Amino acid sequence: MSNESLPEMKMDADNLYKEEVYTDQKVGSIRVMTPITADGEPDTARATQYLGQTQVMTPGGALPLHFELEADNLKAAIEKFAEGAKDSLERTMEELKEMRRQQASSIVVPGQEGMGNNKIQMP
Template identity: 35%
Template sequence: MADNGGAPNSLDFQVDKTNLYREISITDLKIANIRQLIPVNADGSDDANRETIFIGNTQLGTPQGPIPMQAVLEAGTIEEAMDLFPKAMELETQKVIENFKRMEAQQKKEKSNIIVPGMN
């Protein structure tokens, strides 16, 4: 939080002019959405001193609703990013499954620690 005249709970909305990107979104209208983040200077010109970033996005459908997934794709071109997308999403899916298993185990552990009066 920034000090904005001493106002409590004030937010800092300053733009980091040294970390700007132009975004291009590419999709197959099915499962894949790839964001290409091209570094730019404050005047909007391309910043050749920084690397382009590719981020893959998709959603998993579950009975509880969609789960958004995202992964950085270590690619130099959009074609490389498309090739890396399936494996990156598989890895993210595994992470989501592991997190659910961990949460489920924690919930079971918490339930087993409940003491019910009159139960021996």
């Protein structure tokens, strides 16, 4: 690969955050994203973000959930964690149902892209 085809990976100095992670080591964690300037000082022009993370065990394995918590401080984010996780799980389950519905209604044509690794060709 030549240097000309490599993507430019320049950080956005106007969109920096300091990240702190809080966890109860049981249910999940909350990432607190504090906006900062390129000098590392707090950027009071932007709001702090609170992001919840957890996982739910399914027959297929662990299902990770990531969701934003509408909060002004860590205590409020903790209080909204359960509701945020529930909403995220409901949205994820709806998306999975829709994907299954689309997959079940798709017409499979031999030689079509996306048929998996199956190399069987019909005469």
